[in-house]
Structures are given as structure tokens and as C-alpha cells.
Amino acid sequence: MDAKTAIKTVMERNGEIRQIYWVACGGSLVDLYPAHCMMMAESMLVESGIYTSREFLLATPKKLGKTSLTVLCSHSGGTKETLDAAELALSRGSAVITMTHAPGSPADSDRWISWVYPWSEDQKTEVIPSGISLSIAAELLAAQEEFSSYDALMEGIRKMDGIVAAAKEKVRAELCDRFAALCQKHDFLYILGSGAAFSQTYGFAICSLMEMQWQHCAYLHSGEYFHGPFEVTEDGVFYFLQKSSGKCRPMDERAEDFLKTHTDTLMVLDALEYGMDAVDPAVRDYLDPVLFYAMNCELRSARGRLFDHDVDYRRYMGKVPY
Template identity: 40%
Template sequence: MKIETIAQNIVDNSEKKLKEIYFVACGGSLVDMYVANYLLEHESLTLTSGWFTSNEFVKFPPKRLGKQSLVILCSHSGNTLETINAGKIAKKAGAQTVGFTFNEKADLLETADYSYIYDWGNEREVSNNPMALIMTLAVEVFERIEGYNNYSNFKEGLERIDTIVAHAEDLVQQRAKAFANARAGEKIFNIIGSGATFGQIYGFAICSLMEMQWLNAVPINSAEFFHGPFEVTDKELPFILTLSIGRTRSLDERVKKFLDRYAQKIEVIDAKELGLDLINESVAEYFNPVLFYSVLSQYRKALANVRQHPLDVRRYMGKVKY
């Protein structure tokens, strides 16, 4: 079923009385939902949205949850127990549910009212990956409930993002290898970004570095950098700083100015340099994390190669009881 069809069915079944959209998942799937929630928080006048890790949603669901709610669930495996339980809680409350997964035989498919099985593996076709798909569903529902002034610009952005990402991946190949060769021996990284990008900053820290490389990492919002974190800055601590396009770019640039003066091990990844300004400025900021996910994936791949630590190796996940 197409995203547009799912959105229309949801709106019709709510008799256009939908009031809340909740995004619920764990780990990388939760990270993929950050930008959709961010967009609704900043663009909608009538829709309340919330971003929840699944187990917290189960233990402490929002009081507003009910027939006027939509709960969007995502689990790559489709069998994440916490997310399936969250779906059951949502349905019991009368909410409509949508499940996103890669697995055609997923248990999540039996829990959700609507399901979308996405493609996976081709990082250049990001418009078909869960981050872009979930954001698209949110926009399609938003458009039908309230109307989105930049709807056509958003749809145009979706058409352009794959080409932009492919070009950006090619552009950073040598840069990523040089970074990996220089930083393979580091034990901790500060990852910094702002706005819609912060979800990817968090995700790169907890999933790419901590989970996949067993490296300590600290995700920092650029707006918070000067309210504590900057005190650890020195010439030995490595930083990865993303420069977003959009209203929060000045926050990132302020951090860069400080790091250029007081730090030495700085890797800057600039969305403007990588071509994101080819998307209309009214919506480009919401495509920052889509771009940065694919670009940062090149960095983690290069780091894994140099460190000889494959990205799929785990110490505890799926190996011990927890």
C-alpha cells in the first residue's frame, strides 16, 4: 500500500478528527523518526506530536492517547518486543497504528492496522528508507488534516534527495578514509549538530560508534554546547561537527568558530557543501538528517575498515539475556 493511500485511510477513518501523532520505536528505528516529529512540532498548528522510545511508551503512555491518535511504529526486524507491546497499548486505547519494517514475516505486521515493508541496503535510494518514508507519511497526514504550505516543495525535495545523497557519498569517500586513518585509535568522540539533524547526531553516537564500534561517544546539540559541554574542549579531544542548512545553521557555525580556535581534531561535514541547497530552502532543513545519515555511514564504514571491527559484530546484543 502506498504511503499516500495509508495517509488517506487514516484521515478518513478518523473522520478528519486526528489530533495527535506519536512516533514510537527503539534505537536506530527511533532515530529515523526524529525528523518527522521535529517537522510536525515546528510546522503544525493543530497536530500534537510525540517521540517515544517503545518501552517508555508502554510503561508511561501519554494520557491523550485515544481514538483521535495515530501511533507510528518502526522495527527493522519487525520483532522488537517493546515496539510490538507499544502497538498493543496504542490499539487498546483506540488509536490507529502503522508499522514500518524490513521483514515481510514480522510480528509487527499483525499488530499494526496498516503496514509498510521498506527496502533496505541501497544507501543511495534514501527516499525509500524508513526515515524519509515516515517523514513522508507524517507530511501526507498533515497535508490532509490541516494543509501544509510547503507541501509541493517537500515532494520536490523527495524527488531530488537521492541524487544529492549519491553525489555527497562520492564526495566524502577520501575524506572519510583520511578521518578513519587519523582517528582509529581514539576512544571517545563528541558529535555535534542542531535542529532536525540532532536525531542523527544521537543515532551516530549510540548506534554507529557505541553499538557498532564499541567506542564512547557524546551527542551534543549545538545550542547546548556553550552551556556546559564546551568546557572539555582541548586539542586532544576529537569532534565531528555537522553544519546544517536552515534556521539553526548559525548555531553550528558558532560552535565551529569556537572549535577552530581551541580544538585541533575537528571533522566538519557541511550540508551546503554537499549540495543540500538544491532543495527549496522552505523544506531543505528537514532533509539534513537524511543526507547526514548516508554521509556519516561512509565515515563509520571507513572507521570499521581501519579498525578491523566489522559493523555487524556485537558483544551482548542477541548474544546474552538482557
């Protein structure tokens, strides 16, 4: 499967697309968020909405129908809420694309367009959900309206593999040990970010740290930090800032400037210092999350080694009724 073929099939079946809905749960939802941000920023024609699967079922958008494309992701291929959301979208006449790692799973069905992706360490960005979803959005933009940054985006996706490989070495040398040590010293931390990269601020908190490391933490938007949360800033409180490289960087810089003078425990992961200066500024916003995800994996692994806590260990997920 490739994005150009998928969108061609959608257009042949449904004609013009006026709404695109991105639907998933947890880490899969995180991977769809940058494509949603790109559609909102770049399209004059298509409305974009992003939903956790259960919310899509309970608070279904009225516009869902024959002019819609619903893109869903279930890594396991069996996430019930996501499968139910796919069935709902199909019943309303929406074109449906599912992404899954599991061939032959319920998500991998010939009832809709099914995209089975590989999953292992060091897979190319273009073949995993973060790259696939951006490619789907780019092809939809190119098929219906002008998308001047199409070539820049595709080049950026190709560049991310080399950028990430180099950044992994850099983050291991500069940040991993300190991050793990600070987690040992602090029972709680705040994670800040903005723009499309806010998906990884959210994902780092709820997936990498809360789910995989049982680390208490909270995620904050860098802009919203100054509309309430900054009142609890003080020495002894651990802050971790994901500093993006695109249009929203000024929000992260403002938060960093304040934190430097109001807490003694701040770590900054600056995308520009980790290779994003090699990506066209027009599309950095949408590719920063690819970098941050890879760095988050390195940081959570470092914490896991120090705490002797395997990232695959769970006490509730898949073990008790919920």
C-alpha cells in the same frame, strides 16, 4: 502501501487526528525524529510526541486515544517493546501504522496499517523509513490543514538520491580516511549537531560508532554546547560537527567558530558543501538527516576497515540476556 492511502485510511477510521506519536528504538527511532520535528514546526492542529518504545509503555501519554495516530518502526519486525507499544496504542483506540523490513513478521499484521519497506544499499529515499515517515507527516498535514511546503518536500525527497550519491564520492575523497585515522589516534570523540539533524548526531554516536564500532563517544547539541559542555574543550580532544543547512545552522556555526580557536582536532561535515543547496530552504531541515545518515555510514565503514572491525559484529546484542 503509500502515505496518501495510509492517511486516507486513518482519517476514514478515526476522523480528525489531534496527536501523532512516533515510537521505536535505536536506529528506527532516529529515522522518525525528522518527521516529528516537521510536525512540531508546521502543524497548528496536531501535537507531536516521540518516544522510545519502552518509555511509551511506561509513561504513556494520557491523550493517546481515538484522536491519535501512532507510527512505529521495527526494522526486524520483532522488537518486543515496539510490538507491545503498537498493541497498547491499538487498545486505546489510536490509529496505528507500523513500518518493518520483514514481511510476515509480527509487525506486519493486518490488525493495523502495515508498511513493509525494502532495505539494501542505494534504496530510494522515498521507500525507506526516513522518507516514509516524512511522507506520512506531510500527508497528514495536507489532509487537515494547509502545508505550503508539501510540493517542496516531495521534490526534496526525490532529489536526495542524487545528492547522496554524489556526496558519497565526495566524503570518501575528503573525510573518510582522516576520520578513521583520528579515531585510531583518539579513544574518544564528541559529535555535535542541531535541529532535525540532531537525530543523526545521536544516531551516529549510539548506532554507527558505539554499537557497530565499539568507539567511545558522546553526542552534544550545538546550542547546548555553550551551556556547560564547552568547558572541557581543549587541544587534543576530537570534535566532529554535523553542520546543518536549514534554520538551525546558526547554532552549528557558533559552535564551529568556538571550536576552531579552542581545539586542534575538529572535523566539519557541512551539508551545504555536500549538496543540500539544491534543496528548497523551506524543507532542508527535514532532509539534512538523510544526507548525514548516508555520510555516517561511509565514515563508520572507513573506521571499520582501518580497525578490521566488521559493522555487523556484536558482543552483546542478540547474544546475551539483557
